[in-house]
Amino acid sequence: MEDKTYVPTGGDESKPLKTNFKLIVATNKDVIKLVMKNLFRRELFYRVNMNSTTIIIPSLNSRRNDIEDFIDYYIQILNIELGWNIKLVDLEVVRKLKSANWDDGNIRTLFGVIRKLHSSAVAGSRESIER
Numbered sequence: 001m002e003d004k005t006y007v008p009t010g011g012d013e014s015k016p017l018k019t020n021f022k023l024i025v026a027t028n029k030d031v032i033k034l035v036m037k038n039l040f041r042r043e044l045f046y047r048v049n050m051n052s053t054t055i056i057i058p059s060l061n062s063r064r065n066d067i068e069d070f071i072d073y074y075i076q077i078l079n080i081e082l083g084w085n086i087k088l089v090d091l092e093v094v095r096k097l098k099s100a101n102w103d104d105g106n107i108r109t110l111f112g113v114i115r116k117l118h119s120s121a122v123a124g125s126r127e128s129i130e131r
Contacts, residue, residue, distance in 0.1 A: 002047070023048065028059075028106065060102035060110060067098045067110065074111050078118045086118065093117065 005016035025048055034040035060067065071094060075086055097113065 002050070060106060064098050068094055070107060070110055071097065071114060074114045075118065078115065082118070084118075 004020060005018055007013050007016050011017075031040055031045055035042050035045050071089055075089065078084065079086055097110070102109065
């Protein structure tokens with residue numbers, strides 16, 4: 001990675017190929033703790049971490065006030081994607097999603113739940129899931 005060269009699997013190690021790429025990695029784990037417990041390779045951590053920018057996105061549990069905005073945003077996407085016109089979400093649904101434990105989930109998990117709720121709205125009126 002340091003010299004921007006690589007050898008393909010089974011390739012000739014005396015003829016490394018040049019590359020110009022950006023490596024983007026993401027995790028929901030504390031990699032430093034994993035390195036300390038020998039559960040993540042130290043040298044790989046330092047290679048990936050060299051000249052890098054770390055962006056920490058707080059969990060949904062610490063961003064509960066944003067959940068309603070995420071719901072509104074994703075409902076708009078699903079309305080366009082599926083051709084529906086859901087404008088309002090029941091306040092009880094919003095309250096339950098805001099109070100849910102999101103330890104094992106992230107925004108994709110929330111969006112998956114919203115998609116299931118959106119799909120189940122077919123049984124009711126597509127026009128009025130009240131907020």
